[in-house]
Amino acid sequence: MLKFKLYYDKDAEEVWLREMSLKGWAFKKFFLGFYTFESCEPGEYNYQIDLLDNWSGNKSDYVSFMEDLGVEVIEQWWRWVYLRKKAIDGPFEMYTDAESKIDLYSKIINFFKIVLVIEAICFFMELTATILTGNFMYGIFTVLVGAISLAILNVVWKCKWKIEQLKNEEIRMY
Template sequence: MLKFKLYYDKDAEEEWLQKMSSEGWALKKFFLGFYTFEPCEPGEYNYQIDLLDNWSGNKADYASFMEDLGVEVIDQWWRWVYLRKKAVDGPFEMYTDVNSKIALYSKILNFFKIFLVIESICFFIEFAATIRTGYFMFGVFSVLLGAISLAMLKMVWKCKWKIEQLEQEEI
């Protein structure tokens, strides 16, 4: 089965993958919002999504390390890695302590900050072109880039909020 969804929120995406697993669908492949699923036993897998520190590292070493932990690397898209573990092997949580969760959400925050800046610059350039030329297509692209910028801003706020909540837990 092939499904298309756009997620900017790692937690929401993990919840959805978990729901699909509970309905008997295991993630097989991911590419740019297209999720390929194959049938499985309902609830057979638990899912996690990780953000690598950089995307040029040795992916084979990472996959081998995960395999040693009983975790299967399903797919990788740029720095995002989709992981699963058999539910019968117990709970699957990559980041268990508060400090490691803060570090993860800080990485995600910085990732989205970069894209927020890039998308915002593109939006203002496109918006200026719309005003200067009056072309309809420039306006359409301005709206699209504005929507993407708002989605990035929402993720920046959400990551900051999550980090603040974790810091409160730590106290």
């Protein structure tokens, strides 16, 4: 089965992949918003998504480490890595303590900040072209790039909010 979805929120994407598994569809492949699924036992897999520190170099150590933990690396899309583990093997959570979750969300924020700056530059270039030429097509692209920029900004805000929640939980624990 092939499904198209655009996710900017890794947590929501993990929930959706888990729901698909509960319906008997195992995630197999990803490319530009297209998810490929294959039939499986309902609820057979749990999924996690990780963000690598960088996308260059040898990733075989990462894959070997995951395999030693009983985790299968399904797909890598740029720095994003899709992982799954058999549900029968127990819960699957890559980041279990507040500090490691804060580190992950900080990496995601830094990644998306770079993308946001690029999108903002593109937005202002498109806006300038629209104003100078009055071309309708430039206006459409301006709106599209603006919407993408807002979606990315939303990811940054959500991650900042999650970091604040985790920090507050840490403070309450002490």
